Amino acid sequence: MEITFEMIDDILISVLSGELDHHSSGEIRDTIDHTYDTFQAKHIILSFEEVTFMDSSGVGLIMGRYNKVRERKGKIAVVGCNEYITRILDLAGIYTIARCFVSTKEAVAAFEEGGEGEIWNAETE
Amino acid sequence: MEITFEMIDDILISVLSGELDHHSSGEIRDTIDHTYDTFQAKHIILSFEEVTFMDSSGVGLIMGRYNKVRERKGKIAVVGCNEYITRILDLAGIYTIARCFVSTKEAVAAFEEGGEGEIWNAETE
Amino acid sequence: MERRNRIKLEMLCVSENEAIARNIAAVFVAPLDPTVEELTEIKTAVSEAVSNAILHAYGAEKDGSIYLEMEADTSGKITIIVEDRGIGIEDVKKAMEPLFTTGDSRERSGMGFTVMESFMDKVQVDSSPGKGTKVTLIKSLDRIHGF
Amino acid sequence: MERRNRIKLEMLCVSENEAIARNIAAVFVAPLDPTVEELTEIKTAVSEAVSNAILHAYGAEKDGSIYLEMEADTSGKITIIVEDRGIGIEDVKKAMEPLFTTGDSRERSGMGFTVMESFMDKVQVDSSPGKGTKVTLIKSLDRIHGF
Numbered sequence: 278m279e280i281t282f283e284m285i286d287d288i289l290i291s292v293l294s295g296e297l298d299h300h301s302s303g304e305i306r307d308t309i310d311h312t313y314d315t316f317q318a319k320h321i322i323l324s325f326e327e328v329t330f331m332d333s334s335g336v337g338l339i340m341g342r343y344n345k346v347r348e349r350k351g352k353i354a355v356v357g358c359n360e361y362i363t364r365i366l367d368l369a370g371i372y373t374i375a376r377c378f379v380s381t382k383e384a385v386a387a388f389e390e391g392g393e394g395e396i397w398n399a400e401t402e
Numbered sequence: 403m404e405i406t407f408e409m410i411d412d413i414l415i416s417v418l419s420g421e422l423d424h425h426s427s428g429e430i431r432d433t434i435d436h437t438y439d440t441f442q443a444k445h446i447i448l449s450f451e452e453v454t455f456m457d458s459s460g461v462g463l464i465m466g467r468y469n470k471v472r473e474r475k476g477k478i479a480v481v482g483c484n485e486y487i488t489r490i491l492d493l494a495g496i497y498t499i500a501r502c503f504v505s506t507k508e509a510v511a512a513f514e515e516g517g518e519g520e521i522w523n524a525e526t527e
Numbered sequence: 528m529e530r531r532n533r534i535k536l537e538m539l540c541v542s543e544n545e546a547i548a549r550n551i552a553a554v555f556v557a558p559l560d561p562t563v564e565e566l567t568e569i570k571t572a573v574s575e576a577v578s579n580a581i582l583h584a585y586g587a588e589k590d591g592s593i594y595l596e597m598e599a600d601t602s603g604k605i606t607i608i609v610e611d612r613g614i615g616i617e618d619v620k621k622a623m624e625p626l627f628t629t630g631d632s633r634e635r636s637g638m639g640f641t642v643m644e645s646f647m648d649k650v651q652v653d654s655s656p657g658k659g660t661k662v663t664l665i666k667s668l669d670r671i672h673g674f
Numbered sequence: 675m676e677r678r679n680r681i682k683l684e685m686l687c688v689s690e691n692e693a694i695a696r697n698i699a700a701v702f703v704a705p706l707d708p709t710v711e712e713l714t715e716i717k718t719a720v721s722e723a724v725s726n727a728i729l730h731a732y733g734a735e736k737d738g739s740i741y742l743e744m745e746a747d748t749s750g751k752i753t754i755i756v757e758d759r760g761i762g763i764e765d766v767k768k769a770m771e772p773l774f775t776t777g778d779s780r781e782r783s784g785m786g787f788t789v790m791e792s793f794m795d796k797v798q799v800d801s802s803p804g805k806g807t808k809v810t811l812i813k814s815l816d817r818i819h820g821f
């Protein structure tokens with residue numbers, strides 16, 4: 278599993294690639310949290326577009342990052358989820374804490390638009 | 403493992419594809435022999451271009467077909483061998499009984515040209 | 528493959544083996560001509576069960592083994608057993624509830640058993656405290672498209 | 675993968691398992707970042723050893739098992755043991771000679787052991803009549819390109 282980062286304003290975009298399981302999620306989690314702190318980001322976008330395998334560790338990863346961004350009143354978005362990833366996230370009801378977008382571009386646009394009033398968390402796609 | 407056939411004059415061209423091992427070679431062998439008899443062919447070209455894996459069963463397959471074509475004074479050629487297949491055939495000294503060509507076209511040309519006088523079997527590429 | 532087949536495996540309880548175990552399951556199932564969907568579902572369920580053994584079964588010592596058994600019958604029914612000889616589960620019914628976890632609740636989702644149940648036809652968990660846990664995953668491949 | 679790892683396998687003596695065994699070897703070795711060449715060599719050697727057990731070990735009955743053990747140490751040395759409890763080999767030295775075969779000599783080449791020796795760093799055969807055969811395949815991965 279590899280991860281690359283991009284910052285747009287206060288949004289940390291984390292692009293995961295490879296297989297996400299309990300083994301790989303530990304290192305990935307630490308890397309994301311470290312980068313989030315270093316760049317003093319507020320929001321996190323997790324891109325799963327290049328994730329070739331994911332089990333429920335992915336849910337743990339999103340939940341963990343949700344707790345992290347909440348401390349700074351940030352939000353979390355997931356993008357590029359394939360059919361299997363979507364099924365797992367659906368089972369976990371992840372859309373109550375993270376919004377899902379087709380692409381990073383759309384997620385960024387939603388972050389930039391979204392005011393405090395938006396009921397971001399309750400919305401699903 | 404799949405096999406397709408083509409006849410050019412008295413040459414049976416057998417195009418193998420997939421993984422050639424002890425398991426798959428049994429069926430392949432029977433299919434080639436049956437087709438060779440049905441079409442009353444003389445020579446056999448074995449194309450390994452689409453063979454993705456081969457162990458020493460491939461040597462047995464060539465030796466067995468060599469014994470078959472000899473009964474009709476035919477010859478045998480192998481084409482499209484990758485690096486690993488070539489190494490195995492080299493170890494077995496297969497080029498004392500079968501000639502190796504880059505493509506089926508070249509093998510056919512050699513068959514059509516080759517008179518009885520040619521020391522086909524002793525030649526290596 | 529038309530004959531019945533079976534392989535048994537024993538592996539070390541290290542997290543690298545999560546990927547190895549699910550890829551071995553894929554290797555075992557592949558000759559039966561599964562759909563991509565079936566293959567992904569089986570890999571995911573095996574990954575969950577093996578991760579659980581690695582994460583929950585042996586506590587701090589971590590030098591136990593995981594035992595896998597994969598079986599295919601002639602009808603295309605796949606049975607995969609993932610077994611450990613670890614601490615076992617006190618209340619299996621509760622453990623299988625969505626979102627229930629005894630792991631680090633900020634990082635584990637408690638969704639492992641739920642994913643297994645959603646991705647396989649049947650999941651059976653036999654466990655008793657101190658004796659270990661046996662998870663049986665069953666799925667019948669849709670053979671209509673096959674031979 | 676930097677830790678030592680090991681898996682043990684038991685499989686039925688059916689020829690479908692030649693492909694399964696070599697693909698499992700590939701799955702086991704893949705995380706160690708082998709070259710395509712190393713991976714192909716290991717798969718080929720495992721295919722030869724497993725085919726031998728299926729073809730020669732159990733005679734007509736054919737309901738024996740094959741036992742595999744794959745081990746990787748931290749230096750990238752791979753050890754794969756392929757074992758059967760079949761008829762064994764009377765004269766190992768002779769069996770290992772190129773072109774020697776007791777199989778159908780029109781279809782078997784007698785090149786199995788020669789290929790194993792050419793493709794691995796070391797091949798050791800322990801066998802005694804009536805007790806079975808243990809083939810140990812060893813290869814050290816060239817780690818220069820790796821991590």
Ligand SMILES: Nc1ncnc2c1ncn2[C@@H]1O[C@H](COP(=O)(O)OP(=O)(O)O)[C@@H](O)[C@H]1O
Nearest residue numbers: 579583584622628629635636637638639640660
């Ligand atoms: N092999 C096992 N050995 C011991 N306990 C287990 C095992 N598998 C699961 N459990 C228990 O069941 C709980 C729920 O498992 P699961 O649904 O897979 O979620 P998670 O692994 O995220 O905790 C675990 O937190 C653990 O307490």
Ligand SMILES: Nc1ncnc2c1ncn2[C@@H]1O[C@H](COP(=O)(O)OP(=O)(O)O)[C@@H](O)[C@H]1O
Nearest residue numbers: 726730731769775776782783784785786787807
């Ligand atoms: N596992 C085994 N059990 C019994 N005999 C074996 C075994 N492996 C190899 N042999 C013997 O060694 C001979 C040479 O083996 P090998 O070089 O692999 O060639 P081949 O398999 O083509 O005969 C075999 O023909 C067989 O007599």
